[in-house]
Amino acid sequence: MSRIGYARVSTIDQDLDTQIAKLKAEGCGIIRSEKVSGASRDGRAELETILDFLRPGDELVVTRLDRLGRDTRDVLNLIYECEQKGAFVTVLDPHVSTRGEMGHIVLTVLGMVAQMERRFIKERQRDGIEQAKREGVYKGGKSRFDRDRILQLHRNGEGPTSISKAVGCSRMQVYRILRDA
Structure with missing residues (x-):
């Protein structure tokens, strides 16, 4: 029986250490x-x-339920898959486990709250963008890739595959940047 931890953050600039x-x-x-x-x-x-390596008696541990997912159906499907393998899911904050029936109910409710929270975040983001556009200060999303570096690598004779690996993006993204340049 193993306790297997899973940590997730949404963006590259966020920290997993905690x-x-x-x-x-x-x-x-x-x-x-x-x-x-x-x-x-x-x-x-x-x-x-x-999920591929879970064995009967193993325990998947996450700090918060939203680390597993922000969609109720996805979270419940993950829990179901773990249970089909004879494994348990434990959330540390608040401390809830699928070892008991009450844990299932609490995790279902928490999954619904995580999904609702994601919708609220998206709505606030959309409202903020609209407000910024009305005020003329919206500049678009933060660029995730160094476009100048991609173009320079291309000028140096690098192909899209090696550029995508060097910059950390998909090959399709490289093609789009080269097309737009």
């Missing part, structure tokens, strides 16, 4: 982490790795 420290303090022998959105399960390779 979550990892809490998971270590809880006795997690294995901790997998990633920096990817929790809006869906797409692209969450570390979480998939954990």
Whole structure:
């Protein structure tokens, strides 16, 4: 029986250290982490790795339920998959586990709250962007890639595949930047 920790933040500039420290303090022998959105399960390779290797009696531990996901259906499906393998899910804040029936009810409610919170965040973001546009101060989202570096690498003879690896983006993103330049 292993306690396997899972830590997740949504963006590259966010820090995983606090979550990892809490998971270590809880006795997690294995901790997998990633920096990817929790809006869906797409692209969450570390979480998939954990699910693939769960054995009966193992315990998946997260610091908060929204680290598993922000969509109620996704969270409930993850919990169901763990249970099908004979494993448990434990959330540290608030401390809830699927080892008991009451834990299932609480996790379902918390999953719904996480989804509602995501909707509120998106709504506030949309309102803020509209306000900034009305005031003429909206400059668009923060650029995630150094476009000048991509163009320079291309001028130096690098291909899209090697550029995408060097910059940390998809090849399609490189093609779009080159097309727009």
